[in-house]
Amino acid sequence: MLKEFAELSTPLIADACVRAGVPLRAAPPGIACVPAGRRIAGRALPVRHYGSVDVFLEAFSSAEPGDVLVIDNGGRTDEACVGDLAVLEAQAAGISGLVVWGLHRDTPELAAIGLPVFSYGSYPPGPVRLDEREPEARTAARFGDHVVDGGDLVFGDADGVLFVASDRAAEVLAAAQRIHATEREQARRIRAGEPLRAQTSFADYLTRKAADPSYTFRAHLRRTGGAIEE
Template sequence: MRDAFAELSTPLVADACVRLDVPLRVAPPGIAAVVPGQRLAGRVLPARHYGSVDVFLEALGNAGPGDVLVVDNGGRVDEACVGDLMVLEAVAAGLAGLVIWGLHRDTPELVEIGLPVFSYGSYPPGPVRLAEAERSALVSARFGTHLVDASDIVFADGDGVLFVPVDRSDEVLATADRIRRTERDQADRIRAGQTLREQTGFADYLARRAEDPAYSFRRHLRRIGGAIEE
């Protein structure tokens, strides 16, 4: 999965989801890599946090190589729920990385460890609360408005984080790659002197729209094989 995602991006995956009518499940804005430029892809390993790391340790006992620990801390910004010891433990378990709906701490140590970690940012204090865990604590995780579990793949890079069902991931990645190749060709042609307006027959689009106000640019792009809006 990481190899297939290597030349792609979350915007391309998102566009592919739109094109294929796959539900678009994107993490809230602001989730970013501790080390800029890091990226990851892997099966979701869910864990809901209640104030203690025991839920993470239990989750890692069920981890497969390349999984991504998806931590549901309710988007809290009053405590950090993951630090260096847990990230080291994730490395030992063979995880591809962590995605946290919340905050992390021990930033210098996480940078040194090097495992991709995505969160809202850093915060010194850890949790002082201890709530009762739900029965589904290791079955699914909330991330913003979305509920994810082991039937999902998580993709993360500099533009954000999104989730795709495992059973749709191959076609989503294949479509994202086709969009990438089309857009790279368009970019090369702009650099060579052919404007995007020329490539997309924009004058023709304006003429068609004048005759038919319902004729959208997205419809026009699909007719000519463009890909810049999806």
Template sequence: MPERFADLSTPLIADACVRLGVPPRAAPAGIRAVVPGHRLAGRVLPVRHHGSVDVFLEAYAGAAPGDVLVIDNGGRTDEACIGDLAVLEGAAAGVAGVVVWGLHRDTPELVEIGLPVFSYGSLPLGPDRLDEREPETLASARIGPHLVSADDLVIADDDGVLFVPAANAGEVLAAAQRIRDVERVQARRIRAGETLREQTGFADYLARRATDPGYTFRQHLRRVGGAIEE
């Protein structure tokens, strides 16, 4: 199932979640791919970092092919918690990539390795601490305000990182595909000279809103079959 998300953008998936009433969970803004254009889709392999890479090695022991290592480093910007050797080991373990709530280092080596890594950015300094391990170290990870686990899928691209409950993956996938197909048609029609306002009957929407202030553009889009926003 995760691989079927590979050709769907995170905005499409976010819109699908909203349409279905599945709470959209996004990693904090600013987490980006080390190599622009890299994409990720896979089951969350969660880990909480406490200052040593041993937790990553332990997590890899339980990885299934295609999992994505999701690292909770508390969003710290005073240390880089993962570098080339830990990422290379992840590739050997079969993970599809790494998402870090924090920083990375060894950027040139990560580019050469080619495994997608998403983080806030780079810093040469590694950890100078060793904190007490938490009971949930390998069971869940915090990413901003969200708690994620192996019950979640993670999808990442140039727009950011999203988490979707695995139990809802099928319906979210189908809804995102429908939205994508509608938007592709709309884009072709705009390029052919038919404005989006014409396609969506925007004048009719404004006229109805004038007499019914509670009538929203989202309601109108659902009535006419458009897909700009959710």
């Protein structure tokens, strides 16, 4: 999956979801990766954190190579829920990366390990609580407004993280490839001296818009074959 994602990006995946009519499920803004610049793509392995790493260790026993551990810590900012030992163990289990709705710690150690860890920042204290588990502790993870389960794929890069249902992934990736090809051609033409306004017949759009206020730029792009928006 990472190989298929190699020439794409989360913005392209997001646009492809909209174009294909696939629910757009993005992690809340602000998520970033340690080490910086790394990318992830793989099957979601969801867990909910309740104050102990034991749920992670249990999840690793059912992990498949390339899985992405998706950790639901409720977006908490009063504790870090994952550190170097848990990440080392994830790496040993074949996990390709972690996505945390919460915070991490041991930042220098995580950078040295090199396994991508997407989170909302670092914080020295670990949890001092131990809450009761929910029945869905290892089957579904909440992430912002979304629920992620083992039927989802995870894509992450410098722009953020997206979740896509695996049964729609081929369709989304194909659409993303088409958008990518169109945008690269548009970029080449801009560099060659042909402005995007000329490529998209923007003057014609403005004329049509004046005559028909319901005529949108997205509809115009679909008519002209452009791809700066969905």
